[in-house]
Amino acid sequence: MLLKGCLHTHTTCSDGKMTPQEVADAYQSLGYDFIAFTDHDYLLSPRCDEIYGNVKSDLIIFRGIELTVFVKGYVHVNRIEGETETLYVFNHLGEYDLTVEEVQDRISIVREKYAIDLVEITTKGFRHKEFEIPEIEYPKMASDDSHSRVGIGRAWVELDADRDRDHIIKKMKQGDFWNCYV
Secondary structure, X not given: OEEEEEEEEOOOOOOOOOOHHHXXXXXXXXXXXXXXXXXXXXXXXXXXXXXXXOOOOOOEEEEXXXXXXXXXXXXXXXXXXXXXXXXXXXXXXXXXXXXXXXXXXXXXXXXXXXXXXXXXXXXXXXXXXXXXXXXXXXXXXXXXXXXXXXXXOOEEEEEEOOOOHHXXXXXXXXXXXXXXXX
């Protein structure tokens, strides 16, 4: 089954402008099949699990968190939970104002702590082609990293998978998906 999804969204549980329910409704209205709530670790509302759990939607909803990792400054890594699988995404490579070599260095350091599975080659949904190179040896994922309604729907992934969190994560880890852009 062909599925459309975004694995990097923010809500009022951290610095987003929309509630988790509003985020889910907005993505569903655009024909998405799955999303991940990945609010920031250092801003996370203590009630976020309860709030996420109350979302009513036909979407497959992943719970995740955007981790702030201090490595020669800081970088962000999304941890996205399935039922038994976990996905780690090194986020928005273009946002750090680093060269390709510096990005590779940060990834190698971060990977000592987290099993990086993917890298995000978009910043707020805008593509950074300079990171779509074989030297960065990870599957490259597009996302809109939405914080508001304006940011929703700029970039997403599509994949042929069962409507199952773990199956989606496995396909993502294998790089068996397509990046799509408006």
